[in-house]
Amino acid sequence: MHEMGVAMQIIEIATASIPKNMALARVERVNLKIGKLSAVVSDSLRFCFDIAVKDTPLEGAELKIDEIPVVAHCNDCGFQWTIEAAVFTCPKCTSGNIELLSGRELDIESIEIAEKEKFSE
Amino acid sequence: MISSMLPGFKTSRALHHEHAHNHVHVHEEQLAGGTDTRKSGTRDIKVARRVLDANDTMARQNRKLFVEKNVFVLNMMSSPGSGKTTILERTLSRVMPNIRSAVIVGDICTTNDADRLAVSGAPVVQINTDEFGGDCHLAAHVIEKALGGIDLNAVDLLIVENIGNLVCPAEFDIGEDSRVVVLSVTEGEDKPAKYPLMFRQCDAALLNKIDLLPYLDYDRQAAIGFIHQVHPGIPIFEISAKTEEGFEHWLEWLKGKVNGKVGLQ
Numbered sequence: 001m002h003e004m005g006v007a008m009q010i011i012e013i014a015t016a017s018i019p020k021n022m023a024l025a026r027v028e029r030v031n032l033k034i035g036k037l038s039a040v041v042s043d044s045l046r047f048c049f050d051i052a053v054k055d056t057p058l059e060g061a062e063l064k065i066d067e068i069p070v071v072a073h074c075n076d077c078g079f080q081w082t083i084e085a086a087v088f089t090c091p092k093c094t095s096g097n098i099e100l101l102s103g104r105e106l107d108i109e110s111i112e113i114a115e116k117e118k119f120s121e
Numbered sequence: 122m123i124s125s126m127l128p129g130f131k132t133s134r135a136l137h138h139e140h141a142h143n144h145v146h147v148h149e150e151q152l153a154g155g156t157d158t159r160k161s162g163t164r165d166i167k168v169a170r171r172v173l174d175a176n177d178t179m180a181r182q183n184r185k186l187f188v189e190k191n192v193f194v195l196n197m198m199s200s201p202g203s204g205k206t207t208i209l210e211r212t213l214s215r216v217m218p219n220i221r222s223a224v225i226v227g228d229i230c231t232t233n234d235a236d237r238l239a240v241s242g243a244p245v246v247q248i249n250t251d252e253f254g255g256d257c258h259l260a261a262h263v264i265e266k267a268l269g270g271i272d273l274n275a276v277d278l279l280i281v282e283n284i285g286n287l288v289c290p291a292e293f294d295i296g297e298d299s300r301v302v303v304l305s306v307t308e309g310e311d312k313p314a315k316y317p318l319m320f321r322q323c324d325a326a327l328l329n330k331i332d333l334l335p336y337l338d339y340d341r342q343a344a345i346g347f348i349h350q351v352h353p354g355i356p357i358f359e360i361s362a363k364t365e366e367g368f369e370h371w372l373e374w375l376k377g378k379v380n381g382k383v384g385l386q
Contacts, residue, residue: 110168
């Protein structure tokens with residue numbers, strides 16, 4: 001429901017990440033990681049992103065979303081598994097003393113900038 | 122000697138980076154300089170930052186202020202209509218004036234909840250999210266703004282009644298000490314399984330409106346089962362905000378939490 005706000009944050013961070021000597025460069029792609037437990041819907045985010053990039057250095061950029069599975073580790077028996085349904089107990093020993101190793105991501109990994117621009121090094 | 126140490130140094134830095142990637146993503150040196158790797162036609166600029174960085178930073182500032190001012194902050198969340206405001210009315214009337222309390226209440230519009238809570242005598246700040254350009258959750262900067270209306274020096278407990286929504290508020294840290302989710306027996310028993318992040322993020326769950334149980338086909342054991350399936354071991358308080366049944370355990374938990382941080386007289 002807050003995908004527009006998230007899209008605007010992505011644009012802000014991505015724009016700030018463009019090196020100064022590439023200020024006129026066109027951002028072709030934003031590589032994003034979204035954990036499956038995060039409260040963001042990928043399709044809605046893409047929709048909002050495509051609207052929000054207008055008149056920014058990211059106009060026309062593709063939003064590449066890598067969906068990260070929810071991986072848990074049992075602190076009691078050491079078992080590690082991918083959580084598919086909303087059950088957060090260890091399937092081996094039924095312990096609830098678990099730690100999530102991934103699944104909460106909402107991270108910008110990198111941006112890709114068109115190489116054809118002329119850069120002053 | 123030096124040459125044999127260098128590869129070791131590199132390895133430990135590489136490991137450090139792998140470790141960092143599993144957690145919070147802040148790589149100052151990459152932000153400043155940009156690490157470029159050449160691919161055909163495009164140039165990769167490493168960013169490695171959380172999208173909600175700005176919110177997390179503001180939440181940390183809020184949390185620091187709450188420590189300085191010795192205030193315990195509770196973030197109360199639920200779907201609309203589960204009874205948050207009534208729970209707060211009754212809670213305030215039971216804990217005040219021993220625990221000096223204040224409330225920030227978020228809604229998309231109206232000041233109805235603030236009007237109801239103000240009767241308790243606690244300072245109440247109403248936030249209408251449309252003024253802030255958001256509509257589904259309270260973000261850390263909104264809380265920071267609302268704090269201008271509260272004298273934190275005269276407060277032990279600040280309760281934030283979040284926007285009625287089981288999705289978005291779970292994602293936004295506001296600098297709180299504890300989070301509580303309210304579920305009422307007029308909702309589906311399986312809501313915790315439908316909104317797992319919310320129930321995992323909270324430190325306690327309130328199952329409200331139990332006075333209605335005789336009139337409903339609600340399976341409370343199933344509901345409790347779903348909550349524990351998503352968050353094993355989370356304390357669950359079965360209450361009725363209307364009759365105050367079950368309030369002793371809830372208030373005992375709350376007082377324990379407040380006392381644990383601020384040390385009540």
